[in-house]
Amino acid sequence: MKRAVSLIVVILILGFLLIILYNSVSKVYPFNWKVIQKYWKLFLDGLFTTLTISGIALCFSVIIGFFIALARKSKSYIFQDFGMIYVWFFRNLPLLVIILLIYYGFGSIVNIERFWAGVISLSLFEGAYVGEIIRAGIEAVPPGEVEAGYSLGLKKGQIYYNIILPQAFKISIPPLIGQLVSLVKDSSLVSVIALGDLTMRARQIGNQTLASMESYLVLAAFYLTITSLLSFAGRIIERRFKVS
Amino acid sequence: MKETILELEKISKNFNDLEVLKDINFKVFKGDIIAILGKSGEGKTTLLRTINNLIEPNDGNIYFKKELIERSNKEIRKFRTKIGFVFQHFNLISNLTVLQNVMLGPLKAKKLPKKEVKELALNKIKLVEMLDKIDSYPDNLSGGQKQRVGIARALAMEPEIILFDEPTSALDPSLVGEVMKIIKKLSFEGITMIIVTHEIAFIRSIANRILFLSEGKVKYDLKTDEFFNSKESTINDYLNIFVYDN
Structure with missing residues (x-):
């Protein structure tokens, strides 16, 4: 109860400060919210693109991450090294550079649509992080349980399927949700290749109408809403997957 | 001899x-x-x-x-x-129930039919006096109970x-x-x-x-x-x- 009261108090204080800030800013900057009303549909269009790109990239990055994790845990040095180099490469490059490299670099050799260039860049990039998350999940499964599987005469594949992966998946859920939130935020970078996501739409509206403050505030509100909803949904999923 | x-x-x-x-x-x-x-x-x-x-x-x-x-x-x-193996630290599979732990070996390694395995597993669980806990997860058992399930798991393979x-x-x-x-x-x-x-x-x-x-x-x-x-x-x-x- 005390906790809730303190939260409400903090929100009220912050809200009050914001109103003061807004009023003082509006003396020098005439807010024009009609612009947002007028271009509302463009925002929705951008929202749709952001969600689509993020959704598809999420699926791909989990698939990539899964195989990278398996490769890194494999007995074969070739697979291990492949996984290690993949992670090294994509974790040590800025996403922006990857996007430019794929769209403008590879795009000058083969024709890649903006949309897919964005999806591929995001998937490759996030895949490296997801791979490390799943690998950590696999390593968190107690080795004694794996031994128990062997002592029963199970095959390695059966041990992965019945013992390791279900637990690794459960352990990975919280960090995976964090990664998904990152992915949504990172997707704003695809606006540099003129892919009509939320960020690009906000920039368009801001530039054309000169209502930059308004459109970027709305943009920020959109991202905050999406990521908060994802975190909230994530917490529910987390609770559902907790055994016993 | x-x-x-x-x-x-x-x-x-x-x-x-x-x-x-x-x-x-x-x-x-x-x-x-x-x-x-x-x-x-x-x-x-x-x-x-x-x-x-x-x-x-x-x-x-x-x-x-x-x-x-x-x-x-x-x-x-x-x-x-x-050959059955009973571990010092029990090593029960933590995402499986007591019954599933005991059934795992005969079902997956010996590929026996599920119905038969369940009966077998219940038998062995009865032997170690854990029938009232078949749906519990290992985290909710005491050390002694875990080890009894560990023994039932080994027994369920009907080892020599x-x-x-x-x-x-x-x-x-x-x-x-x-x-x-x-x-x-x-x-x-x-x-x-x-x-x-x-x-x-x-x-x-x-x-x-x-x-x-x-x-x-x-x-x-x-x-x-x-x-x-x-x-x-x-x-x-x-x-x-x-x-x-x-």
């Missing part, structure tokens, strides 16, 4: 420069209850683990019912389905022999008794067992043979009475450690 279940021939194991097992030889006959005793660090657990290849020996052969176990994955897996690796040493003193009671119950049913333990009094009451390990070798392989009445100084020194315990 009783039937030979298991024979170890010239088993040796090094960890880098450390020779843990040197030239281990012994036979296990049907119905034997063998205790492996010896001071800490003499390789008792290592020996038990080399038997089912959880630790691969550097050298030597293992025969199961006079047949040599080839060191191929397939052969080893087949062999493992015939069960290996116990210090089955009571991770338990609260108050929980040791319930696990010993189950092991004793198995001894009455004529199940062949090899037990690594420090519970001397318990061993004296159920084992028919004692293997005493020293410096990586089987120094003595004696009948239980002979062992406890022995005048050998190594044995007496060892047993004296426990005088104050009991």
